[in-house]
Each structure stands twice: as structure tokens, then as C-alpha cells.
Amino acid sequence: MKKITVIYKSVYGTTKRYAEWIAEELKAPLFEAASVKPxxxxxxxxxxxxxxxxxxxxxxxxxxxxNPCKSLVVFTVGLATPEITDYSAILNKNFxxxxxxxxxxxxxxxxxxxxxxxxxxxAMMALKKKESEKMPLNExxxxxxxxxxxxxxxxxxxxxxxxxxxxxxxxxx
Numbered sequence: 001m002k003k004i005t006v007i008y009k010s011v012y013g014t015t016k017r018y019a020e021w022i023a024e025e026l027k028a029p030l031f032e033a034a035s036v037k038p039x040x041x042x043x044x045x046x047x048x049x050x051x052x053x054x055x056x057x058x059x060x061x062x063x064x065x066x067n068p069c070k071s072l073v074v075f076t077v078g079l080a081t082p083e084i085t086d087y088s089a090i091l092n093k094n095f096x097x098x099x100x101x102x103x104x105x106x107x108x109x110x111x112x113x114x115x116x117x118x119x120x121x122x123a124m125m126a127l128k129k130k131e132s133e134k135m136p137l138n139e140x141x142x143x144x145x146x147x148x149x150x151x152x153x154x155x156x157x158x159x160x161x162x163x164x165x166x167x168x169x170x171x172x173x
Contacts, residue, residue, distance in 0.1 A: 009060025038067035053078030111156035
């Protein structure tokens with residue numbers, strides 16, 4: 001039986017929620033990234049790492065991208081709709097091509113409570129809103145439209161069922 005762990009970095013809680021569900025399904029220990037020493041990664045046959053998407057970055061991903069793991073699965077959590085979003089620019093910004101070739105990556109749909117956002121994230125969302133408003137209606141993506149419809153409120157696209165492809169993949173390793 002493979003020794004598996006789930007590690008995450010979460011700012012507002014949706015990545016943590018997914019990590020908890022994944023750890024439960026895999027019957028694996030769960031750790032917040034700040035509590036993990038890089039050398040500990042090699043103690044596991046499979047490391048599942050989750051990080052939220054912020055300004056083109058995957059928070060905390062350096063833990064797994066700069067340190068060896070026997071087998072690694074990464075999941076990201078963001079507001080964009082995973083089925084229709086091209087994540088290649090984000091992945092290429094955060095990881096080398098060699099890393100991407102040996103790592104399975106899943107993208108999960110998150111959520112946001114504007115009332116809980118920090119100042120920097122509120123400013124980023126305000127800029128994104130202005131960009132979306134300036135776009136001609138026929139050029140707005142579904143994510144642009146969703147941002148404009150929900151701006152200032154609370155949205156939650158998380159769901160336990162969203163983790164199933166990742167869980168199935170890890171079970172098949």
C-alpha cells in the first residue's frame with residue numbers, strides 16, 4: 001500500500017476544504033504547507049499538493065517544485081471555470097517543463113467571499129472588474145460575466161464531487 005499525504009496552502013479556505021476532502025477520501029494525513037519540512041516530502045510515495053491561484057501564481061507551490069517527491073499530484077483552486085480555462089500560462093510561469101512532464105495537475109473550482117478579502121486581493125478584483133466592464137459584451141467570457149454578476153458578494157463553486165477525478169487518479173497509481 002502506498003504512503004500518501006495531502007499538503008495545502010490556503011488563504012481564504014476553499015483550498016483547505018478541498019484538501020480536507022481529498023485527505024479523507026485517500027485516508028491520508030493532511031498538513032498545512034508551512035508545517036512541512038522539504039525533506040519530509042520523500043517520506044511519502046505520493047504527495048498531493050494544493051494551492052490557490054492568485055495573480056498568476058500558485059501559492060506555496062515552491063515547496064513541491066523546488067524539492068524532490070517520489071510521485072506528485074498538484075491541484076489548484078481558483079474562480080475560473082476549470083472546464084473552459086486555459087491554465088498553460090499559469091503553469092508555465094510556476095513550473096519548469098520538466099516538472100510539468102512528470103506531474104499530474106488538476107484544477108478545481110473555488111469560491112470567494114468579497115467581505116473576507118484582504119486589501120491587495122480586493123484591489124486585484126476591482127481591477128479585474130474594470131477590465132471586464134470595458135470589454136465589449138460579445139468578447140466577455142463566462143468567467144467575466146460571472147465576475148460582474150457576483151462582484152462584491154459571496155460565491156461558492158466548491159463541491160466534494162469535484163475531487164473525484166483526482167482521487168481516482170491517485171488510487172490508480
